[in-house]
Amino acid sequence: MLRLSRCYSLASIKFVQNQSTVFRPEYALKCGLEIHTQLKTRNKLFSQSTNSATPLLDTPNSHTSFYDIALPGTQPELNWEAVLFAMKLSLALDSQVNTISQFDRKHYFYGDQPQGYQVTQHYRPFARGGKINLSKELDGIDELSKDISILQLQIEQDTGKSHYTNADKDVVTLVDLNRSNVPLIELVTNPDFSDIKQVRAFIKKYQNLVRHLHISSGDLETGAMRVDVNLSINEFARVELKNLPNTSSIINAIKYEYQRQVGLISKGETSSLMESETRGWTGSSTVKLRSKETTIDYRYMPDPELPYINLAADVISGVKGIMPQLPDDIMKMLMQKPFELSLKDAKILTYNSNQNDMYDHEALRSYYLKTFHEFSKLVDEHSSAKLPTNWIIHEFLGDLNKLRIPLSKAQKILPPVVFAEFLKLLHAETISPTSSKLLLFHILETFKQSKCQDLSIPDFPRLIKEFELHAIDNVDSQELIGLCNDIIVEHTDDAFVRNLVSGKKKTSLKFLIGQGMRRSQGRIKPSEFEKQFKEILNIQW
Known part of the structure; x- marks a missing residue:
């Protein structure tokens, strides 16, 4: 039966590619x-x-x-x-x-x-x-x-x-x-x-709601959630669509049935649309099962x-x-101050796909919020609000997925208060983003190698000193000037420099700084590179 469902999906994909569905106002x-x-x-x-x-x-x-x-x-x-x-x-x-x-x-x-x-x-x-x-x-x-x-x-x-x-x-x-x-x-x-957009959005939202309330897994593939569709065109009799194993089948069945009925109406062959009926989905077309x-x-x-x-x-x-706070309210809260998350990141903390066994959205959201508030106690500047977002949702989760470490175990060695200290080092530029990625992955990889048994809280200062990851405070000025000049020669031309100096393409400066960070393995602060590039190129903005 699982093999049959997979065949349906392939047929559905082929159907969508071969037929373009346009929903026209005269066929409501x-x-x-x-x-x-x-x-x-x-x-x-x-x-x-x-x-x-x-x-x-x-x-x-x-x-x-x-x-x-x-x-x-x-x-x-x-x-x-x-x-x-x-x-x-x-x-x-x-x-x-x-x-x-x-x-x-x-x-x-x-x-x-x-x-x-x-x-x-x-x-x-x-x-x-x-x-x-x-x-x-x-x-x-x-x-x-x-x-x-x-x-x-x-x-x-x-x-x-x-x-x-x-x-x-x-x-x-x-x-x-x-x-x-x-x-x-x-x-x-x-x-x-x-x-179709409304149907797809509703199913996804309802599916997330029942998971959020902990009342159902909401999985279409296992039959924990099953959807039948009732539709009509221009107020003709209702048709029920059954045997819809997943969202793509639901959407494709609606598209096919819409085209089928529009074809009958446009030809004046509406007698079959006068009586309600139940139709099944084969993966490429709807077929009549019985009168309703x-x-x-x-x-x-x-x-x-x-x-x-x-x-x-x-x-x-x-x-x-x-009753718990509902997903829409949580997302709106996360997208406003002080968090200011993007919609995509807010959904990661709110929508439970039920497919990632490394974490669930509630545990991740709790970890993020606790870390954010702990970090806020250490740093007052509003500009630092994006650090917890970038490093928890992207870097930290990426490492957990790569190493196959559940969040429930990882937070035993990196609880929110400890992760906030790690972010403070980044904010103070004690360690560069490049070095921080290496350090975070090393900590988690070592934890994985211990079979998640070594629960020692990482000593960040010791590790930074041991692996020589600290940012260089006293940079040799001649070495820095030479490095910046080499980068300018290798990666720029006259048009590049003119646009940069005039301020027409300010983002080009970030490119040069990125090249400098790569060359120095992240140990020279970005601010040092920015200052030197502006001085060499006589950038006034």
């Missing part, structure tokens, strides 16, 4: 999403079975109970942790949590649904309303700001998984019930999306074995009181 796209999110509870929704983080990768049927396999006579018992997670997500989305919600049975018959129905919330969902705001500044959409409104959130149980194989020329269906009864939140948006079921088809009924979820008002306010 109207799109909504249904997102099923597996919750990271300890147990399943209505049983004491272990809720595995990777149910489809574990030994089939190894995380099941009598209730999960629908043994007659077994009864459900609600896992209140799932209710807590649903409440946290609802509050983060500014949704209205219903003080009374109920569970209903949605009847349909598949081999991987042994009960013959799925327990969901049709009549009284857990929460209604709410929104996710997308903006041009933070999310890269075309509009300055756009709210994607939420119709409802409901708690429901997941189904099992059917696997099809050939045996003696017959198709054999194998059923794995590890996923059966895993708790889900189904989020349904209103059809507020009108272009109606509410009557599912024969919804209140579940007689499950009582209402009845929440007191102080329970909701209590959970609201322990």
Whole structure:
């Protein structure tokens, strides 16, 4: 199945390259999403079975109970942790949590649904309303700001998984019930999306939100988050798109379906667009699976074995009181004074990709903020604010990834107060940036060689003296003049010098200083080179 998904991705790439999708105003796209999110509870929704983080990768049927396999006579018992997670997500989305919600049975018959129905919330969902705001500044959409409104959130149980194989020329269906009864939140948006950028931004933002709240891994690839798309063109009947394993498949399926429907409308062949239908994504095209079921088809009924979820008002306010600061607010804070991070750097500290096992965004952000404040105590100048950003987000993280050292271990020898002392040496030009990179990598490499067991705090003055990394305070003036002249001769021409001297290309001076730092192996201060180059070239600005 993983191999099939990989083939889909390749086909999707080929499809995008061969066909250019233009969303035209006379063919208005109207799109909504249904997102099923597996919750990271300890147990399943209505049983004491272990809720595995990777149910489809574990030994089939190894995380099941009598209730999960629908043994007659077994009864459900609600896992209140799932209710807590649903409440946290609802509050983060500014949704209205219903003080009374109920569970209903949605009847349909598949081999991987042994009960013959799925327990969901049709009549009284857990929460209604709410929104996710997308903006041009933070999310890269075309509009300055756009709210994607939420119709409802409901708690429901997941189904099992059917696997099809050939045996003696017959198709054999194998059923794995590890996923059966895993708790889900189904989020349904209103059809507020009108272009691809909005859909992509929403999925990424929602994915980061559930990770930020610690309620789900949010991984599309493992099925922890599954997205169905509902779309229509020019108010024709809604089409549901299923079998969308990742973001690229979601985007490419929307593009293909948009082109397909526009083609039918432009030819006057709209009869097939009058009826709602469900279509699947093959990796290169959408194909009809069935006509869209109606509410009557599912024969919804209140579940007689499950009582209402009845929440007191102080329970909701209590959970609201322990909610963490939300990602957008954190990013805006990081992009303002005193931090003034770029959007890219702010996202590194805020967005959890769930793919880098060297650190998670919360631990990294905490480390950065503590180091920044410790450094601020040592240095008052505002111009030094970028040092923690550059050295933690870029140099330090780069070394951790290269050496495969988790942040949780590295910060034992370089806690924020120690890293702030390291930055102070840089700020005071006691050691050059070039030498600092060598020193930082040496410290971490030595720690790695000890199998992360040597927890000695580095003695920076001793190491600088031992490896002769300190900046040269008393530079031989004749040696410096000769070095600068050599650089000017080798790397400049008349036009270069004229533009530099006139101030037309001031950045050229940084190039010359960089060459000097490289030649001196970073031991001569940049300010010495700048002073000497200006003197030789008679630069007045």
